[in-house]
Amino acid sequence: MEHRISPQFVRTSLAASLTLGFQQGSFYRDAKLKGLNLLLHYNEGCLGKCHFCGLSRLRREGPKGKTFIRVDWPLYPLEEVIERTKSKDQIRRVCLSMITHPKALEDTLFVVDQLRRETDLPISVLISPTLIRHDDSLAAMKKAGADRVGIAIDAATPKLFSQLRGKRVGGPHQWNHYWDVVQMAANVFGRFQVGIHLIVGLGETEKEMVHAIQRGQEMGAYTHLFSFFPEMGSPMEKHSPPPLGQYRRIQLARWIINEGLGPAGRMKFDEGGRLIDFGIDISSLIQNGEPFMTSGCPGRDGKVACNRPYGNERPSGPIRNFPFTPESEDIKEIKKQLE
Numbered sequence: 001m002e003h004r005i006s007p008q009f010v011r012t013s014l015a016a017s018l019t020l021g022f023q024q025g026s027f028y029r030d031a032k033l034k035g036l037n038l039l040l041h042y043n044e045g046c047l048g049k050c051h052f053c054g055l056s057r058l059r060r061e062g063p064k065g066k067t068f069i070r071v072d073w074p075l076y077p078l079e080e081v082i083e084r085t086k087s088k089d090q091i092r093r094v095c096l097s098m099i100t101h102p103k104a105l106e107d108t109l110f111v112v113d114q115l116r117r118e119t120d121l122p123i124s125v126l127i128s129p130t131l132i133r134h135d136d137s138l139a140a141m142k143k144a145g146a147d148r149v150g151i152a153i154d155a156a157t158p159k160l161f162s163q164l165r166g167k168r169v170g171g172p173h174q175w176n177h178y179w180d181v182v183q184m185a186a187n188v189f190g191r192f193q194v195g196i197h198l199i200v201g202l203g204e205t206e207k208e209m210v211h212a213i214q215r216g217q218e219m220g221a222y223t224h225l226f227s228f229f230p231e232m233g234s235p236m237e238k239h240s241p242p243p244l245g246q247y248r249r250i251q252l253a254r255w256i257i258n259e260g261l262g263p264a265g266r267m268k269f270d271e272g273g274r275l276i277d278f279g280i281d282i283s284s285l286i287q288n289g290e291p292f293m294t295s296g297c298p299g300r301d302g303k304v305a306c307n308r309p310y311g312n313e314r315p316s317g318p319i320r321n322f323p324f325t326p327e328s329e330d331i332k333e334i335k336k337q338l339e
Contacts, residue, residue, distance in 0.1 A: 004041075004075055007107040007114075010096075011039040011073035012081060015309050019091070020084040022076060028315035031323040035296060035306035036085055036094045036121075039073055040107055046099040048130075049171040050154070051164045051235040052202065052228065055099060078111060082118045092299025094119070095150070095306055097126040100172060105131050109144045116145025124297045124306070126150040126197075129181035130172050138188040148297050149185050150224065152197035153178050156204040156212040164202060164236075182221050191220030195297060200250050201228035201242030205273025210253045214264035222258050224295045225251060227312040227320040241313075244337040247320055248292065249275045252282055255291035289326035292334055 018025045019033045027033070046055045085091055096111055098104040108125060115123050125146045132138065141149065155161040161175040162168045185194045196216045200209060213223045227247050230237045256262050256278060266279030285291055296306030309315075309323040318333065326334065 005043060006040040006078075006103070007110040008078055009041060009075050010078050010081060010111065011041050011075050013037040013039075013073060013308075013311075014071040015311075017074050017076075019088060020081065022074065022084075027309055029324070031307075031309040032090050033307065033309055033323075034090060034092045034299065034304075035308065036081075036091050037097065037306070037308070038081065038094065038111070039097045040099050040101070040104055040111070041075055042099070042101050042103065044101065046101060047172060048100045048165070049169045050173075051169060052154070052199065052231065052239075054231040054234065056234060078114060082114065085119060085121070091121065092301070092303075093122050093124060093297055093305035095124040095126060095297065098128040098131070100128045100130050104128055105137055109140055112141060112144040112146050122147050122297075122300060122305075124148040124150060124195075126152060127181070127185070129178045130174070132181050132184070135184050135188050138185055142188060147189070148193050148195065149189055150195040150197060150297070151178060151182050151185065151221070153182075153212070154197055154199045154226075155202050156198055156209045160202055160204060169235075179215075179219075182216065182219050186220035192222055194219075194221040195224045196221045197224050197226060199226045199228050200247050201240075205269075206246060206249060206253075206275040207269040207273035209250050210257075210264045210267060210269075210275065213250075213254050213257050217257050217263075222295070223254050224297075224306070225254050225321070229312055244318060244320070245339075246274075248334060248338050251291050252278060252285060254295065255285060256280060256282075258295075286335060286338070287331060289322070289331055289334075292322050292326055292330075294321040294323055 015033045016036050017023045050056050094115055098108050112123055123146045125141055127149050129151055155164050158175040165171050165173045198212055216223050227241055229241050230239055262279045268277035270276050294307045296304050299305035307323040312320040
């Protein structure tokens with residue numbers, strides 16, 4: 001096992017493992033994975049100490065080691081992953097996630113280059129900004145074959161970032177540097193070829209989250225939204241997911257901002273920072289259902305490819321990020337949740 005490390009080996013999400021036929025199983029409501037998620041792996045693990053993350057050094061290991069997003073990320077040879085991917089027409093994009101490790105930047109370039117040579121899929125990289133010190137690193141990723149990058153800022157405010165990811169927990173990550181890398185990435189890859197990850201429910205107000213989304217928009221970065229779900233054994237294992245109403249309001253706000261339908265400045269909040277007015281009529285948006293689908297990098301057809309089935313919740317629901325278009329019964333439930 002000690003020699004099964006990146007770049008020759010990569011981890012895949014459980015959904016990817018099932019889709020590629022490494023494991024057997026089916027998806028609730030026949031959801032189809034469209035984005036192949038890969039993760040670099042080293043025996044030393046990630047150097048980060050993020051309180052909510054399954055890969056954190058602060059997390060207690062379970063009987064099967066550390067899970068990530070609540071499930072195992074099995075380890076497979078990169079060559080075999082690529083070969084199986086070639087036969088799966090449903091896969092529209094590949095996303096390689098770095099971890100904070102000294103070898104991650106070099107190995108990312110190797111894996112991206114292999115994917116470009118062996119497949120015709122667009123490639124995203126979820127980068128580790130702490131390892132990025134100048135735009136040459138990003139330019140090298142683009143040259144290797146990546147067309148988009150993502151930056152997991154996760155926490156919506158500098159205080160929460162420090163408390164959960166940075167100085168306050170002895171972690172290496174810095175709020176200002178993360179946003180500097182967002183701007184750097186937009187300069188290298190182009191506006192809106194960049195995405196930021198934000199996690200709802202870490203302790204921020206709705207107003208703070210909406211303004212973080214707006215900040216990304218103004219820098220040329222779409223927001224890919226996640227709902228907090230506790231990782232067993234992590235320092236936040238007893239922290240509850242955000243109420244559904246809160247998450248639905250933020251999903252609507254993200255859609256309005258990212259689709260250019262209105263800025264955060266037109267939205268109104270109560271004294272507690274709760275969103276009470278979106279600045280536009282939202283009835284047609286709710287009925288459409290798209291704002292409540294997974295937000296992520298698109299495939300060549302312009303539609304979201306990184307749909308991460310049930311990455312924010314158990315399949316039994318309630319579904320927070322729909323990996324497919326919500327049906328009429330889903331819309332009824334969403335309306336109740338918003339009320």
